[in-house]
Amino acid sequence: MSLGLALIWLGLIVIIPLGALALKPWELGPGGVVEVLLEGRTLAALRLSFGAALLAAGLAVPLGLLFAWVVVRYRFPGRRLLDAAVDLPFALPTAVAGLALTALFAPNGWLGAPLEAWFGWKVAFTPAGIVVALVFVALPFAARTVEPVLRDLPPDMEEAAATLGATRAQALWRVVLPSLLPAMVTGFALGFARAVGEYGSVIFIAGNMPMVSEIAPLLILVKLEQFDYAAAAAVGLAMLLLSFVILLALNLLQRRLRRAAA
Template sequence: MNKKKRIIPGFGISMGITISILSIVVLIPLSSLVIFSAKLSFSEFIYTVTRPRVLSGYFVSISTSFIASLINVFMGLALAWVLVRYDFKGKRFIDGIIELPFALPTAVAGISLTHLTTTNGWVGQIFYKLFGIKIAYTRIGITIALIFIGIPFVVRSVQPVLEKIDIKYEEAAFILGADSKTTFLKVIFPEILPAIISGFTLAFARSIGEYGSVVFIAGNTPYETEIAPLLIMSELQEFDYSAATSIALVMLAISVVILSVNALAQGIVSKRVNGKI
């Protein structure tokens, strides 16, 4: 049996380089978490990662990240829709500034957002005087910071898919009597749903581990606004590397679960869109 000749040779070398880079950049650093955590016994590990203060940190990080990512789905979809479907002055500028959270140092973002949202800040004083709502040093402030760093993931996931959707499908739906709402729900939404799930998941996973932009605006009050990454930094400052890596290992496991659910959900949605289910 003759093997099919590959059009592009060098698969073995390419795969070897890929695995090597993956091991050096990803697998080896992550395996160090397991090695350091192994210095603790199983009971010590469970005690370390289930202390009330640590559990509170998990809850603050996960809950604010989930809410921020959910908000980003709607905001990101609206931004992507405007950038794809309309032409206006300043479109290129807005399209470029969306990636600012990627380029801006997270500490700079955190300090800027904190100054804006304190009770003396431009935004914070409006909400405090009119509604009695404090933004900075609360979970609301954490959520706002996570919205800031997460929205590019949704926009950049949905935007290319919207650009590829042929307008003729929408025109056909209108000709057949469908209104705008039905056309969006039946024609457009199924096509962009995998991208929305991907953007939400990436923003969620990114937000859970965010430190720089959150630590300034959070206030870091134990059991209230203290996030899990801050607990890791606190353990490192106390030279308790085993505890720090144990908490980090749990955060890693949470991220892996999120990404696995993302892959599973995208697979199911894609099959349904393609009519395979």
């Protein structure tokens, strides 16, 4: 009974829509689908979306670890507020985040102006801006997956390492980090999955130049604006398959790490 209900909901919410997506592109014929996907602009958009999402997830993991470490290991006024604040990117409408980040990093923004004047860095309206927006949305995943594991990690393991002659750095590197690694991989996977399909926050800061800063979800929208539903679905299907392969690989990696730790 409960299995049946679960399957029905899974079917209605996940499998049927994704199935429709998988069927739509073939209206173009196999040759047509390949042509859409191998077009320079499509390849550039996919490379950018996946590259930026992987980079952003990679940046979010150490930042999230740092954050979790501070919240779990230190006692200071405002700790609970800080703890709650990291969840804000979950709740904030992404368009709001995108507008705020763009205003901040625009050439006349509070951060954008000094960055450009002192270092010559342009952030808003370049691929760097895309990574900034994606780190913002991926960060809570990285922090929230590591935090409970860190909380459960008893300090006596580090103390035991110290009595056995390990330095602080050795204890962190050989004792703490290996036990956190599976959680960090999970955080990376979740952050990546969130970032790769992100549209709302990116679109304001990206600049959206074809071949340079045009993300794959925007390309899908461009195809839809031309009433080309099948080509849009082809790009969507490619994103789906690529994401699936990456997430599957991360899942296997995480399982292996967990087994190695046990």
